[in-house]
Amino acid sequence: MxxxxxxxxxxxxxxxxxxxxxxxxxxxSSTPMVAMKAAxxxxxEYTYVTLSDGVDHxxxxxxYLASTLTExxxxxxxxxxxxxxxxxxxASGKGDIAFLSCLQMDKSGRIAMSYLGGDYDHPKLRGPxxxxxxxxxxxxxxxxxxxxxxxxKTFVEHVDFATTAPAxxxxxxxxxxxxxxxxxxxxxxxxxxxxxxxxxxxxVKENTGWIIDETEVPVMAPPTDEELAAIKKxxxxxxxxxxxx
Amino acid sequence: MIHALRAGAYGIPFMPVGGxxxxxxxxxxxxxxxxxxxxxxxxxxxxxxxxxxxxxIIHVQExxxxxxxxxxxxxxxxxxxxxxxxxxxxxxxxxxGTYRMQExxxxxxxxxxxxxxxxxxxxxAKPGICYPDYLTVDWADHKAYQKAVKAGEVPLFADKMLExxx
Numbered sequence: 001m002x003x004x005x006x007x008x009x010x011x012x013x014x015x016x017x018x019x020x021x022x023x024x025x026x027x028x029s030s031t032p033m034v035a036m037k038a039a040x041x042x043x044x045e046y047t048y049v050t051l052s053d054g055v056d057h058x059x060x061x062x063x064y065l066a067s068t069l070t071e072x073x074x075x076x077x078x079x080x081x082x083x084x085x086x087x088x089x090x091a092s093g094k095g096d097i098a099f100l101s102c103l104q105m106d107k108s109g110r111i112a113m114s115y116l117g118g119d120y121d122h123p124k125l126r127g128p129x130x131x132x133x134x135x136x137x138x139x140x141x142x143x144x145x146x147x148x149x150x151x152x153k154t155f156v157e158h159v160d161f162a163t164t165a166p167a168x169x170x171x172x173x174x175x176x177x178x179x180x181x182x183x184x185x186x187x188x189x190x191x192x193x194x195x196x197x198x199x200x201x202x203x204v205k206e207n208t209g210w211i212i213d214e215t216e217v218p219v220m221a222p223p224t225d226e227e228l229a230a231i232k233k234x235x236x237x238x239x240x241x242x243x244x245x
Numbered sequence: 246m247i248h249a250l251r252a253g254a255y256g257i258p259f260m261p262v263g264g265x266x267x268x269x270x271x272x273x274x275x276x277x278x279x280x281x282x283x284x285x286x287x288x289x290x291x292x293x294x295x296x297x298x299x300x301x302i303i304h305v306q307e308x309x310x311x312x313x314x315x316x317x318x319x320x321x322x323x324x325x326x327x328x329x330x331x332x333x334x335x336x337x338x339x340x341x342g343t344y345r346m347q348e349x350x351x352x353x354x355x356x357x358x359x360x361x362x363x364x365x366x367x368x369x370a371k372p373g374i375c376y377p378d379y380l381t382v383d384w385a386d387h388k389a390y391q392k393a394v395k396a397g398e399v400p401l402f403a404d405k406m407l408e409x410x411x
Contacts, residue, residue, distance in 0.1 A: 053319035064381075071380045074319055084247045084322055091263025110267070120273055131246060135264035165267030 001228045005177040006240045008196045009146065010035040010231055011223040012175045013099065014042065016144055021046040021096040024086055026132060030066040030242045031146050032099035033073065037063075037234035042226065049086055049095075055079040062235060066242035083132070091139045098140045100133050101147055106159045107189050107210035109172050111137070111145070113163035120161065130163040137164040142171045148243040150176035156209040177244075179204050180220070194218045247322055249277075252295030253329035265291035301330035303355070304370045306378060308337035312360025313346045313353050318376025320354055327355045336366040338378050371406075386411055 003011075013035035017023055023046055025032040036048055040059035048056050050073050058076025065072070081089075089095050103125070104112040113130025115123030137143045143166060147154060155176075166172035172183040174190060178199045181190040192214040195204055205212050223231075231240065252260035259279070265271060271278040271291055279292050303323050307315040314335055316323060327333045333355070340363070346353045371379065372386035389411060393402035405411050 051321075053321065067382065070374060070382075071318070071376050074376060080320070082319075082321060084251075084325060087247060087263070114270065131270065134268040134270055135262060137264065138266040139264045161273075162267065162269045167266060 001223075001225050003223045003228055004244075005196075005198075006031070006148075006244050007223055007228060007231060008198075008220075009148065009175060009177055010038060010240055011227045012180060012196070012220065013144070013146060014039045014044075014227060014230075016097060016142070016173065016175075017044055017046050018096075019045050022049065022089070022094065023047065023097045023099070024049050024090070024095060024136070025068065025099040026101070027051055027068060027128065028066070029068050029099060029101065029146075030063070030239050031148060033063060033068050034231060034235045034240040036099075038227070038230040041230040041234050049081055049089075051083050051086075053077070053080045053082050055081045059234060062237055063239045064237055066239050087132075087135055090136055093139070093141075095136075095140060097142045097144055098136045099144050099146055100136065102133075102145055102154075102163075103127050104154055104156050104159050105145065105147070105174065106156055109145075109166040109174070109183050109190055110159045110162035111164050112159045112161060114161060127163070134164040137172075138167040138170070140170065142173065144173040144175060146175045148177060150178045150204070151207050152209040155207070178207065179217075192217050194220045196220055197222045246296070247325070249293045249296035250322065250325050250329040252293070253297035254325055257295060259292045259294050261290040261292050296329060298326070298330045299332065301326045301333045302336065303327060303333060304336045304338075304366070304375065305355070306338045306375065307341045307345060308335050308360075308363050309341055309343045309346060309357075310363065311343065312355070312357035312363050313343065314355040314360070315341075315345065315352050316354040317352075318374075324354045327359045332361040333359050334362045334364065335360050336364045336369040338367050338369065338375060340365050 013032055017039045037059040052069055052073040054074040054077040056078050057073050063072045102111040102113055103116050113127050113133050115126050117124030166183055171185055174181040179195040180193040182193040183190050192212050194217050197219055248260040248262045277294050280289055281292055282289055305314040306317040312335055372383035374382060390402060393399050
């Protein structure tokens with residue numbers, strides 16, 4: 001089956017989710033939403049929590065909007081669990097993955113979410129806030145940033161104002177349309193972990209604002225027919241494509 | 246924000262937060278964030294100042310005339326907000342009889358003694374969502390609202406919306 005960057009990213013997200021995990025995605029997160037529904041369709045038994053209060057909503061009902069704050073992530077839930085409770089859950093060490101995004105990032109995983117350009121009170125671009133990221137990132141065992149753009153404006157040498165930054169004692173992962181970066185436990189900087197089948201290390205380096213030291217990394221296996229079928233099944237309206245338009 | 250509201254609801258001056266480490270927000274807003282040592286083990290923790298809003302305005306699916314509220318969809322931090330605020334104004338899709346609450350007291354998310362006023366306002370969450378009464382955002386109206394904000398014409402927008410002539 002054919003696939004493109006959206007499907008490869010979704011599959012990379014799916015492969016992060018292990019049985020038994022408690023997994024959260026944030027607001028306006030169509031890419032992880034589709035991937036997490038597909039992970040359910042593939043039979044990975046994990047817990048899906050999100051801002052809609054929903055817990056393990058009926059994943060078989062396709063999303064009809066890219067918004068992740070509709071009844072689609074609530075209807076059919078087995079429980080109601082609010083964002084305040086999710087923060088507590090993760091702070092007390094009972095969460096596993098939080099899929100979050102960013103406006104900009106640097107090599108130490110420092111994330112700009114509050115604003116870009118100018119200063120905090122007079123920004124060129126006001127971000128969505130990100131105090132949620134700031135609360136979750138330092139306490140989440142495997143914070144995973146998804147970003148559907150991979151260029152030098154996004155992955156920069158230095159982030160001026162970091163809304164949040166990874167904790168040294170936690171894993172931290174970044175999934176882009178080209179590759180995966182990881183910061184292992186105990187380390188400070190992101191390393192290129194693997195690249196996707198349709199790209200090269202050179203292309204990743206050309207589009208990344210920091211110096212990548214790795215010269216040889218594995219190529220992630222392309223999506224399987226089963227994975228692609230699961231994505232198609234949960235996303236007939238191609239919500240996955242929304243962030244890539 | 247949630248932790249700040251909790252401090253407000255608990256009647257204490259601040260609240261320690263799990264997380265927030267590494268955020269530049271902490272140094273940027275010393276009037277809101279502070280780092281202190283735990284009196285028990287000396288570990289450092291980020292704290293936020295209490296937030297007790299003068300008013301909370303909350304839209305619910307069902308309320309009785311006394312202000313007992315049932316939130317039938319996602320409740321977000323609405324109950325916490327009502328506990329933190331000095332006064333709470335409720336807008337509701339419909340007024341129901343108190344017997345609804347008596348049947349299932351646990352479904353009353355906000356009790357009457359926290360509520361100052363109840364306004365019956367069907368469609369009061371529009372152009373947003375109020376589960377299960379209306380399930381999708383009305384994007385055309387939402388864009389009109391954004392436009393009104395930019396133009397400083399929110400009162401005009403509100404008038405038009407209330408009169409059903411958006």
